[in-house]
Amino acid sequence: MAYIFLALIFLSSSVLLTGCNGSEEDALPRVRVSEVIHSVFYAPQYVALHKGFFEEEGLDVELAIAWGADRGAAALLSNSADIALFGPEAAVYIAREQTDTRLVAFAQLTKRDGSFFLAREPMPDFKWTDVKGKEIIGGRAGGVPQMVQEYVLYHNDVIPHEDVEIIQNIDLGATAQAFENGVGDFVQLFEPGASMVESTGSGHVVASFGEAGGEVPYTVYHATERYIDENPEIIQKFTNAIYRAQIWVDNHTPEEIAEVIRPSFAETDFDILVSAVKRYQQQDTWSKDPLLREDALDKLQEICILAGELDAKVNYEDIVTTKFAKEAIKNISID
Structure with a gap:
């Protein structure tokens, strides 16, 4: 049940709290990003990193692997991560419990199971x-x-x-x-x-x-409501970089994508890397833009209910902000 999931989140957050670190002396704002797993599934993210899109937007992105949505949510709650990539179900569970801290989804990366x-x-x-x-x-x-x-x-x-x-x-x-x-x-x-x-x-x-x-908002970037309120420029720059990467991935071959993300998979044979990218590209895995739409979240919540992890849906507006995705789509050319 979802309450077990929440217990894991809050237990993990109490442990992760001791790992908080950061530096105010960096030339660029450092953004600590937690990814739920390390996978070719998140190719646009690694493109944003290795093509320099984050840096061009004025961000120094530091990646860490959570190994689970519960741990990714815990990283946000404990302030050991600024942004975390995981499924919106974690934000839904927390919203249902009406806790003091809300997790807000602001940019979608993938639109299918990977x-x-x-x-x-x-x-x-x-x-x-x-x-x-x-x-x-x-x-x-x-x-x-x-x-x-x-x-x-x-x-x-x-x-x-x-x-x-x-x-x-x-x-x-x-x-x-x-x-x-x-x-x-x-x-x-x-x-x-x-x-x-x-x-x-x-x-x-x-x-x-x-x-x-079928299509479902599988992995989405989240931050705490407080972090978003205090750092809107960072969230916008991050979303811009992700959208630029989504556009780039949509217009390049598996071989080209694999070559760019290769540094993130140094121990993986290049042919296997190409094969993995090709599988994801052929099944239309990656979102074309970072906007998390209401009907997509509605389907995910139906899946949660079917699995017995949720008894009622939460309001879209309670866990999603579209402000940053819409701004990126408006201002960044797809040419």
Whole structure:
């Protein structure tokens, strides 16, 4: 349930608070950004970093990996991050509890699930009903990856936790290794993890949750309401850089994108990196602009309700600001 998710957020925030740091002497304002995982799924973000878009906007961006939306939200609440990238579900859960601190979504990065479904053997005629009676290495309860998985299973006549066993006690960063070590019949992985597992012959991509689940505001940049109120120029510059990167990605090939983001994936073979980018580009993964639309958030909340993590929707205006995205779209040319 969502209250377990919230407990993890506030427990993590009490631990992360000791990690707060920053410098007022930097030539450019330093912005501490927490990404929920490290994945090619967030290619536009790495383009913004390595093409110098953040720097050109006047920001010094420092990235850290949270390994979970609950930990990303905790980083914001503890002031160990200024901006965090994760699914809006964390902001929704916090808003439902009417806590003193609100998390506000201000720029959308991806518009589909970025995970892929791998089996131990090739299954060219795979159907979702093939998972009945099997074991899936899934994600944490209350997180978007797990909820989209359950949404897809429900809509393909498979009842999660009844028709199929879902393993949810493996840390997000260890699921690929667990699968390679023989755990489970199927696994849900992001790129480049999916392509890396395929390259070893340990697994084979048989389906895409991005294609099966349809469009949903999967990962969005958030900040606390207070940080946004106190630093509107930083939020605008950050949003500008992300939009410039979205435009750039939309107009370049997988090979060109892979070359630019290569420094963020130095240990990944370049061919695998290209393959991962191509998969995401072909299924129209990345948002064309940073605007989080109301109908998109509405669908995400319906998925949360179906998963039993939410009993009622929150108002769009309570957790979303469109001011910065609209300003970026208005002032930045797509040419």
